[in-house]
Each structure stands twice: as structure tokens, then as C-alpha cells.
Amino acid sequence: xxxxxxxxxxxxxxxxxxxxxxxxxxxxxxxxxxxxxxxxxxxxxxxxxxxxxxxxxxxxxxxxxxxxxxxxxxxxxxxxxxxxxxxxxxxxxxxxxxxxxxxxxxxxxxxxxxxxxxxxxxxxxxxxxxxxxxxxxxxxxxxxxxxxxxxxxxxxxxxxxxxxxxxxxxxxxxxxxxxxxxxxxxxxxxxxxxxxxxxxxxxxxxxxxxxxxxxxxxxxxxxxxxxxxxxxxxxxxxxxxxxxxxxxxxxxxxxxxxxxxxxxxxxxxxxxxx
Amino acid sequence: xxxxxxxxxxxxxxxxxxxxxxxxxxxxxxxxxxxxxxxxxxxxxxxxxxxxxxxxxxxxxxxxxxxxxxxxxxxxxxxxxxxxxxxxxxxxxxxxxxxxxxxxxxxxxxxxxxxxxxxxxxxxxxxxxxxxxxxxxxxxxxxxxxxxxxxxxxxxxxxxxxxxxxxxxxxxxxxxxxxxxxxxxxxxxxxxxxxxxxxxxxxxxxxxxxxxxxxxxxxxxxxxxxxxxxxxxxxxxxxxxxxxxxxxxxxxxxxxxxxxxxxxxxxxxxxxxxxxxxxxxxxxxxxxxx
Numbered sequence: 001x002x003x004x005x006x007x008x009x010x011x012x013x014x015x016x017x018x019x020x021x022x023x024x025x026x027x028x029x030x031x032x033x034x035x036x037x038x039x040x041x042x043x044x045x046x047x048x049x050x051x052x053x054x055x056x057x058x059x060x061x062x063x064x065x066x067x068x069x070x071x072x073x074x075x076x077x078x079x080x081x082x083x084x085x086x087x088x089x090x091x092x093x094x095x096x097x098x099x100x101x102x103x104x105x106x107x108x109x110x111x112x113x114x115x116x117x118x119x120x121x122x123x124x125x126x127x128x129x130x131x132x133x134x135x136x137x138x139x140x141x142x143x144x145x146x147x148x149x150x151x152x153x154x155x156x157x158x159x160x161x162x163x164x165x166x167x168x169x170x171x172x173x174x175x176x177x178x179x180x181x182x183x184x185x186x187x188x189x190x191x192x193x194x195x196x197x198x199x200x201x202x203x204x205x206x207x208x209x210x211x212x213x214x215x216x217x218x219x220x221x222x223x224x225x226x227x228x229x230x231x232x233x234x235x236x237x238x239x240x241x242x243x244x245x246x247x248x249x250x251x252x253x254x255x256x257x258x259x260x261x262x263x264x265x266x267x268x269x270x271x272x273x274x
Numbered sequence: 275x276x277x278x279x280x281x282x283x284x285x286x287x288x289x290x291x292x293x294x295x296x297x298x299x300x301x302x303x304x305x306x307x308x309x310x311x312x313x314x315x316x317x318x319x320x321x322x323x324x325x326x327x328x329x330x331x332x333x334x335x336x337x338x339x340x341x342x343x344x345x346x347x348x349x350x351x352x353x354x355x356x357x358x359x360x361x362x363x364x365x366x367x368x369x370x371x372x373x374x375x376x377x378x379x380x381x382x383x384x385x386x387x388x389x390x391x392x393x394x395x396x397x398x399x400x401x402x403x404x405x406x407x408x409x410x411x412x413x414x415x416x417x418x419x420x421x422x423x424x425x426x427x428x429x430x431x432x433x434x435x436x437x438x439x440x441x442x443x444x445x446x447x448x449x450x451x452x453x454x455x456x457x458x459x460x461x462x463x464x465x466x467x468x469x470x471x472x473x474x475x476x477x478x479x480x481x482x483x484x485x486x487x488x489x490x491x492x493x494x495x496x497x498x499x500x501x502x503x504x505x506x507x508x509x510x511x512x513x514x515x516x517x518x519x520x521x522x523x524x525x526x527x528x529x530x531x532x533x534x535x536x537x538x539x540x541x542x543x544x545x546x547x548x549x550x551x552x553x554x555x556x557x558x559x560x561x562x563x564x
Contacts, residue, residue, distance in 0.1 A: 005368045005381070008361065012388050012439065015399030022402070071295045078292035081285070090293075093300045100308075101497020101541070103514040104534045107521050108307030111531070115310060115325075151303040154296060212392045215499050215514075219521070228394050235398055235504065239405075247395040254391045262383075 016251065023244035040245040050246055053230035056142055057211055060226060064149040065207035071150070072157025073199050077191070079158070080165060097155035106219035109148045113140060113220065140222025148220050149213060153206035160205070164198035204261045208254060315531035323525030333532035340533055343516035346502075348540070350427060350512070351495035354434035358491050359484065361435055362442035366483070367476070369443070370450030371458075382447070389440040397433050397504050404429050404505065425507030433501040438494065442487040449483030450476070485552045489545065496541045513537045 026037035044050055079090060097105075117138045128135030168191075176186040192199075214228035221229060227250060234243050318328040337344075365385070373381055388396060402408055404423040413421045423429055453476065461471040499514030506515075513533065520530035 001364065001368050001372055004364050005373075008365050008439075009384060011436070012385070015396065015403060015436070016388065016391070018402060019395065019399050071299065074292040075296040078289045081289050082293070090296075093304060097300070097304055099493060099545075100538060101493075101514070103497045103499050103517055104311075104538055105304075105307070107517055107530065107534060108311045109303060110521065111314060111325075111527060112307035112310040116306075147299075147303055151299055154299060158296070208390055212394070214394050218518075228392065231394055231398070232500075235401070239401060243398075247392070247398065250392050250395055255387070258387060258390050 019244050020248045020251070022241060023248040025241045025244070040241040041249075043242050044245040044249065047242070049225070050227075050230060053225045053227045054249075056224060057227040060142055060145050060149065060217075061207045061211040063146045064153055064210035065203050067146070067150045068153035068157050068206040069199060069203040072154040072202060073161050073195070075154075076158045076161035076165060079162060094155045094158050097151055098159070102152070102213070102215040105148065105152065106216040109144070109216070110140070110219040113144055140220055141224045142221070144220045144222065145217045145224070145226065148216050149206075149210040152216070153202075153209055156205060156209070157199075157202035160202045161195055161198045164195045168194050201261070204257060208257060211253065212250075311531045311534055314528050315535045317528045317531075319526050319528050323527070325527045333529045334536070336529060337532060337536055340513075340516045343511055343513045343533075344536075344540070346510060347496060347498075347512045347514075347537075350430060350434070350510075351492060351498070354431055354438070354495050355488050355492045357431060357435050358438050358442040359488060362439055362487065363446060363480075363484075365439075366443045366446035366450055366480075370447045370453065371455070371476070385440050385443050385447075393437055394500055394504075397437060397501055400429065400433055400436065400505055404432065424505060425509045427506075427510050429505040430502050430510045433505045434495060434498075437501060438491045441490050441494070445486040445490070446480055446483035449480045453479045481552075485549075489548065492548070493541065493545065496537065496544075 023040055024036045024038060025040065026035060075090075079087065082090065117140075121137055124138070125135040172190050172194075173186060176190045177183075181189070212228065213226075214232055217226045218229055218232070227246070231243060231246060231250075234240070234246075314325050315333055316329055316331070318326045318330065318332070320326040369378065369381055369385070401424065404410075406424075408423075410421045410423055457475050457479075458471055461475050462468070466474065497514055498512050499518060502510050502512045502515050503518075506512075508515075517530055517533055517537075520526050520533060
């Protein structure tokens, strides 16, 4: 049993370790290994396309996480008071957003947005006041990636936060309003601290999902690129040590985030335990 | 009374305001796209690609043209799910029943961490291992020449098990963790062999975890694109790969829409059927307990 577990852990971590190891390759080809140099990291960070993709990805992930967390938490709080058909419709939409494959969401969003933009852009150009110069053109890009990522991650936040609200101690909220605290004060002093761990894990999950997503961004990014799109197209052109360096950077970003999350949670636990 | 009503009114205004952004998002980025896909799937292809309004089922009649993608998905997705289950169960059992309380948090974290890192990069790692200079080169040293691993169904299955193992381990672990260990002792005291205890106590108790894990993995596999694209090299392709081809290369939107609608319908049917049988299995087992 122990041996089996050990084998599985090697299976899980071996390939990742291999990438990190090969990213320090001093040789010129991905497949002949000679130790050790960080030169490919220099190459990767000196590459303007890769840097643009990295910055785009971080920006998209941050905006997605903020939007999804705020809107998802708002909806989860409001949904406690909603019953009947409206509630059923909302739950249905939430689970639809989660269950429909990313690739279908990606193409459907692409087709819908292109159709809408083609219809709206001439109207916008016609209605735009001449003294303001050229009318803005709606187009696919970073903004549409954020919008599409927010849909899926928002649904996840709703589910996570709602589970937490169900476990929440209701008597505290009642006590707070019995003691004449205004609703806003009750929210910030009672409700928010109780649901905060769920909100936080929703935020981190949204950030990671958005940062790692390839399929949805692939369709709706238009001419902009994100890091996964850049890595994917580089793989298509052939494997180089530079991709290994970029991959190691991506792994480092995800792992840092995970450790921050863990540290936050264990600090909260210690704070709460007395 | 009047005051209470007024505050009810303002409460529902607040509720509506809180739900407004989410509703907008759902309507614009979920309902609208799905409706557009449905409408397009009934249309015709324009002369320069894209969409021409029509009302025809011709696109659906044409689905057999991509039959290979559907049969690949419908064989490799269930097979991949079962393989994930077979590899994940012993690990989940070890974590839930055998592992010492001190080592457990670390061992659990080690299962979760890969799931938080880029799926694309974890899949890409296998190009190295399965590619010409990886395992095949190693096998050639032992006299096994010309072993091709990359761009085969085997490579895709390795990628599937590697990518989705954590997702399968976790729900099974959760249900095994809840298992009351005294039940196993009772079973042993009553003379059951370890195998019989496992089959009659542990396995049935972990069934909810197995059902959840298989459901999660299967749903994600039905829409898989990256693993076949990277490890299948155009030879082993899923419906997802056919969709990318139809929308981005040949720009045949109406046919692509029909393929997408068919994929979602097949997926929903499979999931409904699966849940039906899973719940029937559980009910039968309840009866046997009584």
C-alpha cells in the first residue's frame, strides 16, 4: 500500500520535476541535457512576446478574480432570500455554467460576440458624436477573455460561498439586528468574517482557473495573447528549453499562490482556535 | 404593519440589486451564446464561411462526417474515467484509512498541488517522456526498437490519468475518511475476511465518492481538447478537436454549432443515465442492508 502510494507520487511529480530540471539545461537543444545554466530564463524574460503574454495573463486573472468574487458573493448572499421559480432558474444557470464544457462555452461565446459586435459596431459608429473623433470599435481581446472567464468562475464562487452561508451561525445575525446594528454593520462585522474563508478560496480558485485557462481564451482572445496561448503555439512549433523555463515560471506563480492561500488559512485557524 | 411592508419592499430592492450583475452576465455570456449556437446549427454555411440564415436540419444530418471524433470521445472518455478510478482508489484508500494522522495533511496537499498548476504544462511534460528520446529510446537499449508511444491512444490515456487523477482521488478520499473504522473492526470480529470486509463495508460506503469522482472526470473528459491536441498529435482526436478545426480552420460555423449541440446533448444524456443507474444501485443496496 505504501509502495503503491509512493509510486503514484513519483508519477504525479516526476514529469513536473523533469520540466524544471530541463529548464536549467545549458545545452542548445531540449533533449540533450548538460548542467546547469539559468540562461534560458534570461532568454524567456528577454522575450517581448512572452512578457506581453505573461502581463496579459496576470491582468486577466486579477480582473476575473475580483469581478467573479464580488459578483458571485453578492449573488450568493441575495439567493438566501429568493425562493420559487426564480431560485430554480438561477440554480439551473449556475450549474449550466459549470457543467457545459469549456470548449463549447468558448466557441459559443466567440460566435455570439462576433455576431453582436458586427451588429453593434456600425450603429455605434453612426451614433458617435463627430466632435469626439473616431468611434470605439468593440472587438475580441483581453476584455472579452475577462468577461468569459468571469462567467464560469462566478458560478464557482456562488456555489462555494452558498455552501458556507448554509453552515453559518444564524443566531449571531439575529442577535446583531436585535441589538439595533444597521444592516451594513451586521454585514461587515458578522456575515463577512464568517463567510470570508469561502470568499477567499473562491478568489484564489478564480485567479488560478483564469491564469491557467487555455481553451476559452483560445477562442475569445482575438489578436491578444495569454501565456497559455503563447506556450501552446510554441509547443506546436517545437520543444525548446525556453518553453521549459516559461513553464517553470508558470508553475512557480501557481505554487506561490497556493502557499499564500495555505498561510492565510492556517493563520486564521490559529487566530480562531482560542 | 405598513412599516414592515415597506422594509420588505426595500429588502427585495436590495436583493434585486445584488442579483443584477450576475443576471446580466448569465444572460449575455451564457444564455445568448447557447441560443446563438442553437440557431446557427439550424442554418446554412455562407459562401465565405460564417453563417447564412436558414431553417434546416441538414447540419445534423451531416454529423456522421465527424463520426470518428464522436466514437473516439465516447470510447476514450469512459475508458479514461475507469482507469482514473482504478489508479485513484488505492491511493484514496491509503490516505483515508491507512495513512498516519501526522503524515496525512502533507500527503493530501501533495495530491492537490498538481491540480492547482497549469494543466497545459503538465500535459506538455509527457511529450518529453513519451516522445522519441524518452521511453522509446530507453526501450531501444533493451532491444525493443521502433516503439511508438506519442500520438497514440495510449499516450492520450496516460495524459488523462495524469491530468485527472487528483480530481478522482479527492471525493473518494472524503467518503472513506468519513467511514467509521469501528465498522471494519466489527466486520473482522464477526469473522469476515479482509477482502469480504472491503467488499461489504468499505466499498459500499465509498460509493458516493466514486460516483462523484467519476462524474467530475467524465464531464471534463467529454469536452477535452488539450490532451488529444498535445499527445494525440492529430491522430487521436476528440470532439473538442473537431470543434476547433470547424470553427477556426474551415470556418464552418453552422456545422460546428451542430457538432457542439450534439456533444452537449450526448453528454447530458450520458450523465442523466449514469446518475439514474447510480441512484438505483444505491437504493438496491439500502434494501439489502435492511
